[in-house]
Amino acid sequence: MKAAKGKKQPDFIAMASASAGVSFKTKLTPEELVEALLSGTATPGKEAHFIVLLEESPSSMLKGLVQQAGARVTPEKVEKNLRKIAAQVGLNERTVFERLHRLDEEFEQMSGRLAKVFAGVRPAKGAALVDEGIKAARSKPSHRR
Secondary structure, eight states: OOOOTTOOOOOHHHHHHHHHTTTSSSOOOHHHHHHHHHHTOOOTTOHHHHHHHHHHSOHHHHHHHHHHHHTTSOHHHHHHHHHHHHHHTTOOHHHHHHHHHHHHHHHHHHHHHHHHHTTTOOHHHHHHHHHHHHHHHHHSOOOOO
């Protein structure tokens, strides 16, 4: 993943380690996360952190994590190791990665629909409409439990 010129690339390793440990007393450090991604073995005693990471992280963060850690070896090696970790912590690695693939496809479809809807709309006007839609959606009561 290349950052746009003049923009700093997000630190996916730091974001992933922070979000994986948000519900736990002990944190998964960025160093522990990288070591696990490079070795294919979850940090002992922190298996639950990897479950949270794999089940709850947005696909964009996992993709960025694989790319960033993959700069040290290869992204393919990191993805293979992430699959090993999924199996090690009791997750069906196929299900985890199928979910991510499905989310990516849904995002691409949604992006395509939005591009069609906003074709010909000035960027500032488009951004204002999106902001307005987000505010309206957030003001509605949630039906999630």
